[in-house]
Amino acid sequence: MNVAQKLICDHLVSGEMNPGDEIGLRIDQTLTQDATGTMVMLELEAMDLVRAQTDVSVQYVDHNLLQADARNPDDHLFLRSAAQRFGLWYSKPGNGVSHPTHQQRFGRPGATMAGSDSHTCAAGAIGMLSIGVGGLEVAMAIAGEPLYLRMPEIWGVRLTGELPAWVSAKDVILEMLRRHGVKGGVGRIIEYHGPGLAGLSAMDRHVIANMGAELGATTSVFPSDDAVRTFLRGEGREEDWTEILADEDATYDVEDEIELSTLVPLIAKPSSPGNVVPVSEVAGEPVSQVVLGSSANPGLRDFAIVAEIVRDHQSEAELSFDVNPSSRQILEDLTKGGWLFDLIKAGARIHQSGCMGCIGMGQAPATGRNSLRTMPRNFPGRSGTREDAVWLCSPETLAAAALTGKITDPRELPDLLDIDYPKLQLPDSSSVNTAMLESPLPEDEAQRVELVKGPNISGLPELDELPDHIEAPVGLKVGDNVSTDEILPAGARVLPYRSNIEKISEFTFAQVDEEYAERVAALKDGTGHLVVGGENYGQGSSREHAVIAPRYLGLRVVIAKSFARIHWQNLANFGILALEFTEAGDYDDVEQGDTLALDGVRDAVAQGDRMQAKNERSGKTYELRHRLSPRQVAMVLAGGQIPLLRDA
Numbered sequence: 228m229n230v231a232q233k234l235i236c237d238h239l240v241s242g243e244m245n246p247g248d249e250i251g252l253r254i255d256q257t258l259t260q261d262a263t264g265t266m267v268m269l270e271l272e273a274m275d276l277v278r279a280q281t282d283v284s285v286q287y288v289d290h291n292l293l294q295a296d297a298r299n300p301d302d303h304l305f306l307r308s309a310a311q312r313f314g315l316w317y318s319k320p321g322n323g324v325s326h327p328t329h330q331q332r333f334g335r336p337g338a339t340m341a342g343s344d345s346h347t348c349a350a351g352a353i354g355m356l357s358i359g360v361g362g363l364e365v366a367m368a369i370a371g372e373p374l375y376l377r378m379p380e381i382w383g384v385r386l387t388g389e390l391p392a393w394v395s396a397k398d399v400i401l402e403m404l405r406r407h408g409v410k411g412g413v414g415r416i417i418e419y420h421g422p423g424l425a426g427l428s429a430m431d432r433h434v435i436a437n438m439g440a441e442l443g444a445t446t447s448v449f450p451s452d453d454a455v456r457t458f459l460r461g462e463g464r465e466e467d468w469t470e471i472l473a474d475e476d477a478t479y480d481v482e483d484e485i486e487l488s489t490l491v492p493l494i495a496k497p498s499s500p501g502n503v504v505p506v507s508e509v510a511g512e513p514v515s516q517v518v519l520g521s522s523a524n525p526g527l528r529d530f531a532i533v534a535e536i537v538r539d540h541q542s543e544a545e546l547s548f549d550v551n552p553s554s555r556q557i558l559e560d561l562t563k564g565g566w567l568f569d570l571i572k573a574g575a576r577i578h579q580s581g582c583m584g585c586i587g588m589g590q591a592p593a594t595g596r597n598s599l600r601t602m603p604r605n606f607p608g609r610s611g612t613r614e615d616a617v618w619l620c621s622p623e624t625l626a627a628a629a630l631t632g633k634i635t636d637p638r639e640l641p642d643l644l645d646i647d648y649p650k651l652q653l654p655d656s657s658s659v660n661t662a663m664l665e666s667p668l669p670e671d672e673a674q675r676v677e678l679v680k681g682p683n684i685s686g687l688p689e690l691d692e693l694p695d696h697i698e699a700p701v702g703l704k705v706g707d708n709v710s711t712d713e714i715l716p717a718g719a720r721v722l723p724y725r726s727n728i729e730k731i732s733e734f735t736f737a738q739v740d741e742e743y744a745e746r747v748a749a750l751k752d753g754t755g756h757l758v759v760g761g762e763n764y765g766q767g768s769s770r771e772h773a774v775i776a777p778r779y780l781g782l783r784v785v786i787a788k789s790f791a792r793i794h795w796q797n798l799a800n801f802g803i804l805a806l807e808f809t810e811a812g813d814y815d816d817v818e819q820g821d822t823l824a825l826d827g828v829r830d831a832v833a834q835g836d837r838m839q840a841k842n843e844r845s846g847k848t849y850e851l852r853h854r855l856s857p858r859q860v861a862m863v864l865a866g867g868q869i870p871l872l873r874d875a
């Protein structure tokens with residue numbers, strides 16, 4: 228078996244490991260962050276959960292960090308009280324980005340994890356099977372229920388050779404995106420193997436595993452080998468290491484190879500992680516901001532390399548050089564190693580540990596100006612600037628731009644500025660800092676904790692069952708690869724309403740069509756509405772708000788050419804019927820505003836996978852299909868997982 232199969236086999240509680248079949252997995256650990264966690268905690272409350280059933284569950288606060296008013300701090304207090312009430316660890320605001328912090332403090336080779344963040348897959352770096360899902364699925368996992376998913380194909384990517392100077396792990400995952408695009412990983416687990424692994428540390432692997440989410444993959448997996456052991460030893464947790472390697476004769480459903488020595492510095496152009504080109508092709512573009520940090524380049528190495536490149540130089544005068552340390556541990560190590568000094572001296576603005584600009588929580592770029600970031604995503608408007616131009620690159624490429632004020636191939640730095648590629652000397656062990664981590668309360672104390680709810684925290688909306696006859700207008704028609712950042716925007720203006728569905732629903736699709744929310748709200752208590760989408764509808768984040776908010780506005784059916792995995796699961800969890808066109812051309816026939824009629828919906832969903840929709844304007848009938856499992860059919864019919872549980 229390969230590593231992914233071993234991890235699945237060890238945790239399989241239902242189904243067979245045949246690609247496409249629904250399987251159930253026992254979940255050992257969960258990760259929630261604040262922007263999705265408030266919903267998860269409300270869901271646990273709705274389920275009357277007594278205590279978390281997992282080995283380890285951690286509630287992080289890393290996204291909604293700016294405290295422009297009382298909303299975010301109120302949510303922090305709510306999350307702390309919920310973590311105490313349900314027996315979770317609590318990682319305080321400023322302690323760090325969930326993914327690297329989890330890898331440093333809690334990750335364990337061989338364990339499974341479900342996380343309400345699409346980049347949960349990063350933990351695959353240390354031989355975990357770690358999957359990003361919607362909040363409700365994490366709530367179920369905390370309650371001890373299995374995680375259900377379709378058995379993915381295993382995509383073996385053999386790495387050979389060594390990375391050349393000025394090229395690093397980020398360029399490996401950008402190469403994957405250059406080759407395969409944002410849909411390339413759908414329905415697959417990416418497993419990295421081969422001799423090239425020897426030169427990649429556990430944090431380098433985190434960079435690669437993390438952005439498997441951008442390929443649409445179910446998760447990414449690395450073996451647990453010596454590099455993982457070295458990492459855990461450095462974190463003072465060598466006893467958590469176990470070796471997990473693919474068998475010598477392991478095979479993969481799909482095979483690919485990257486010879487690392489042939490890679491060049493790469494960059495994803497605005498506004499998709501799939502728009503990857505060599506840096507040299509776009510060199511000379513003016514840059515007004517660079518932002519270093521996030522779960523996509525979180526390691527000490529990623530900050531130290533930039534510090535050493537910019538050492539004794541100044542960042543370009545007009546440019547804003549923003550640095551978001553990924554965790555307090557890393558901040559402590561950057562300080563001890565003197566790297567923080569180099570960054571500050573070169574003109575960096577040092578922000579608190581957390582996601583910050585990655586999710587548009589501050590650091591919005593100026594209008595029409597290029598911003599280079601080491602982050603994982605650059606979907607339109609995600610930065611908080613409506614018409615933004617965000618590029619994704621490695622720390623080396625970022626450092627070159629910081630010094631020159633232009634996109635610059637970092638391999639030019641020796642000639643341009645007499646800077647050689649630094650040979651980093653990193654400490655063997657990291658500064659283990661647990662000052663901002665609170666452990667679960669003992670059960671008797673936990674039971675006495677009251678949830679602290681500020682005025683911004685509202686309950687979950689009532690969800691009624693799926694109607695049998697739907698005759699409703701297409702409230703919006705969108706194209707291919709629409710991301711959840713477009714469905715329910717990020718940014719400092721919207722994020723503080725993550726615990727208030729009524730309010731956040733006003734921002735639904737605002738990035739695409741500012742009038743959508745008002746238009747469809749008028750139909751909410753009448754016909755409701757449908758949305759029509761292209762390929763890979765709902766790519767990107769795990770935020771279930773991108774489903775709950777439009778559902779609150781009366782969305783009952785989405786018809787698309789195809790769906791992204793997490794969003795598709797979220798739609799079912801909240802009782803929205805996800806249907807796919809089966810015939811080319813039907814998508815083109817639909818116009819926004821057309822009324823579609825679907826008859827006998829309940830029987831059609833329950834008894835098969837086909838149904839029809841008639842377009843009253845064009846007179847055309849579309850043949851549609853759903854891919855729901857019987858388990859999902861039951862929840863869609865009931866109006867969602869919560870009413871299904873309540874009625875059980």
Ligand code: MIC
Nearest residue numbers: 262263344345346768769770
């Ligand atoms: C993201 O990177 O898009 C986020 C913000 O971390 C999301 C979660 C969210 O929307 O809260 C994700 O990746 O799932």
